[in-house]
Amino acid sequence: MTTTTAVAPAEQLDALSRRCLAEAHGFVTARAKEHFSGRSEGALAETAVPEFVAGGKCLRPLFAYVGWRCGQPDSGAAIRAAAALELLHCFAMAQDDVMDGSELRRGRTALHLRFARWHEEQGWAGSARRFGESAAILFGDLFLVWSEQLLRESGLTAEQLARGWPHYDAMRAELAVGQLGDLVNDARALPSWDTLLDVLRRKSGNYTVRRPLEFGAALAGCGPELLAGLGEFGGLVGEAFQLRDDLLGVFGDPAVTGKPAGQDLRDRKASSVVVLAAAMADRRRQTEFAELVELETVDDEAVARWRELIVATGARDRLGELIRERADKALAAIDPAVVPRHAADLLTALAARCTERDR
Amino acid sequence: MTTTTAVAPAEQLDALSRRCLAEAHGFVTARAKEHFSGRSEGALAETAVPEFVAGGKCLRPLFAYVGWRCGQPDSGAAIRAAAALELLHCFAMAQDDVMDGSELRRGRTALHLRFARWHEEQGWAGSARRFGESAAILFGDLFLVWSEQLLRESGLTAEQLARGWPHYDAMRAELAVGQLGDLVNDARALPSWDTLLDVLRRKSGNYTVRRPLEFGAALAGCGPELLAGLGEFGGLVGEAFQLRDDLLGVFGDPAVTGKPAGQDLRDRKASSVVVLAAAMADRRRQTEFAELVELETVDDEAVARWRELIVATGARDRLGELIRERADKALAAIDPAVVPRHAADLLTALAARCTERDR
Structure with a gap:
């Protein structure tokens, strides 16, 4: 678990990610045992809940932790506070999968389907699908509660926590508000490219990168100049991250992403890929576009x-160009006069991980 | 807003309830404005969210506040902390109505149906029902977040809050775990009377009365002897409250309850009324019971x-006898040597409100 400069930033990130995941995993394992031991649904809950946490990329905790390192030395309490964001992400994933009707998450059966199958196996009355969806929503609620509890009990001082709460509260609320915005956008006729960029900035740009980074830096007591620079970096990397995510949702390799090929197309998501293609299509291609939009089901x-x-x-x-432009601008926003060298190295490696990834 | 002994306890409770509701309502109105102004779904969110809070009975805040008054004088901060429990209850109601497919809440259209109708009015693509359910889940999430935020920002000292968090955390987790338990019970063959009493004690007994009371008393720094007495009182009143709720779910007057007649029967809830009737039925009535259970739809x-x-x-x-037995035992658990007189009067009035109510 060394963080000396002899270890390459990418390897440092891997080690940090493992530490965050171990904290998140340990916390939910203990909570699941506390609440579900001896209940009829207990055996599944005690297995499925920790498994759902395992295998996370811990991107948001990493940004939070690197934000922290902009002002403070390594700390187990900061790792736990950062890990709280992974549980927040578990909340979002469990509930989004129900709302989007997703069948796979990280290559595994989605939580709501695991509970639906279990219901079927019991041979019980009522709709197994309905039961599975309700169970996944409720486990999402528990992740939301446990995230805040892990942060509050992280071991950070009351003063440090007080600086972090406004960022944490904004992140939690924006997550729910942003998901509602996504549902509105998906239901509506295709949004304009400008509207889409705005949603992208507000939702993913904030949630995945900018807010976690500012949250960590605020916990560490970083000053306004440093926060402003991290905010600019975070906004740009966040947008690039989401654009990459949208490309993977259309062109990603199922063996690597853990999701079916073209998942976003099958879900009829009004993602940046589809919206930009609509904007760039000439008349002949617009006709084909309209045909595809009208299809009853989107098959292979x-x-x-x-x-x-x-x-x-x-x-x-x-989109590839837009991602590179944002990544370049983001790196230029890191001022070596205000961001400590080791933190800048980790930020550079994290930006690459977000924007050049294939999963 | 006087709390002198000249005002009857029932009137004091009404005044306290209005104060709690005003805090909860004001907080969500400000949050809804902050997050939804200028969004396409904003007008509905800014109306529906505060309306959902209005009209609450504030039972849980009242128990929390009276718990507080067992150790401390009246305080606006304590009223806000108590009001956080009303937002927690809004979270539970919004999501339970989706899971149970309820159409009415307090005589109004349920939140998920309001958003489904709005989706239809927009003439958008996709399932309006699905959209409405997702929106209600997300507003439930926001209520859950806002509850914790209102408590943390209530103005209570860090030391006071630190005493309350374990109770608050237990309440939040038990709420989700208990709802899952309800879904399991409803799906399963009819539970035994003993199993049902256990669920009833753990879920409603804890959530509505006992936990809020202990939470308020803990915030106020009450000692273990007082907490133990309140715990016993709260457990008994909580059970009586739930038994009364179950009776209302079968026999309640729609004009008063704001729910359709026999709602729990229509929902095929394995409530205490049905389980006890099954246990008490002779052979002939068991046959009729089995016939009714098999009915495809439960009509008027x-x-x-x-x-x-x-x-x-x-x-x-x-059930009427069981309720009275519990209410009597609860009142006997209030020891005048440890519970201050004004708090004891409020507890007595609250117990009556919970167990003799018709809505």
Whole structure:
């Protein structure tokens, strides 16, 4: 667990990620045991809940921890506070999968389907699907509660926590408000590219990168100049992260992403890929676009047609450029005069992990 | 807002309830404005969210506040901390209504149906029902977040809050765990009377009365002897409250309860009324019982048959006795040597409000 400069930043991130995940995993394992031991649904809950936490990439904890390192030395309390953001993410994933009807999460059966299958196995009355969805919502609620509890009990001082709460509260609220905005956008006719960029900035830009970074730096007591620089960096990397996520949602390899090929197309998500392709399509391609939008179900063949069309409009390449532009601008926002060297190295490695990833 | 002994306890409770509700309502109105102004779903969110809070009975805040008054004088900070429990209850109601498919809440259209109708009015693509359910889940999440935020920002000292968190955390977790337990019980064959009493004690007994009371008393720094007495009182009143709730779910007047007649029968809830009637039924009535359980849909006629059967088994009268027994035992648990007189008067009035109510 060394953090000396002899260890490459990417390896340091891996070690930090393992420490955060161990804290999050240990906390929910203890809570699941406390609340579910001896209950009929207990055996599944005690297995499924910790498994759901395991295998996370811990991106948000990493940004929070690196934010912390901009002002303070390594600390187990800061690791636990950062890990609280992984549980917040578990809350979002468990509930989003119900709302989006997703079947897979990280290559495993989604939580709501695991509980639906268990219901079927018991041979009980009522809808197994309904039961599974309700159970996943309730475990999402528990993750939301446990996140705040882990942060409050992290071992940080009351003064440090007081600086972090406004950022944490904003993040939690924006997460729910942003998910509602996504549902509105998906239900509505295709949004404009500008509207979409705005949602992207407010939701993912804030949630995944900027807020965690500012949260960690605030906990560490960093000053306004440093916070402003981290905010700019975070906003840009966050947007690039989401654009990459959208590309993976259309072009990602199922063996690597753990999700079906073209998942966002199957879900009819109004993602940046689709919206930009619509904006860049010439008249002939607009006609094909309209045809694809009208399809009753999006099967493998339709995914292939969608992908070809998107590539042909030039949207895929353009998104790659937009991601690189943002990543470059983000790195330029790190002022060596205010950001300590070791933190800057970790931020650079984290930006690469977010924007060049294939899962 | 006087609390001198000249004002009858029931009137004091009404005044306290209005103060708690004003704090809860003001807080969510400000949060809804902060997060939803200018959004397409904003107008509805800014109306529906505060409306959902208005009209609450504030039972849980009242127990918390009276717990506080067992050790401390009146305080605006304590009123705000107590009001946090009303927002916690809003979280539970918004999500339970989705899981139970309830159409009415306090005589109004349930939150998920309001958002579903709004979706229909927009003429958007996708399932309006699904959208409404997701929106209600997300507003439930926001209530859960806002509850904790209101408590943390109540103005109580860090030392006071530190004494309250364990009770608050237990309450939040038990709420989600208990709801899951309800779903399991409803899905399963009818539970035994003993199993049901255990669930009832752990879920409603704790959530509505005992935990709020202990939470308030802990915030006020009350000692172990006082807490133990309040715990005993709270457990008994909580059970009586739930038994009364179950009776209202079967026999309540829709004009007063704001719910359809026989709602619990229509929802096929394995409530104490049905379980006790099953246990008390003779052979002939067991046959009719089995017939009613097998019905595809529970219509007005079936509700009438169910009610007659339950009355005939003697279960309705027996539940009335069980409620009175618990209420009497609860009042005997208030030791005048440890509970201050004004708090004891309020507890007595609150117990009556919980166990003799018709809504």
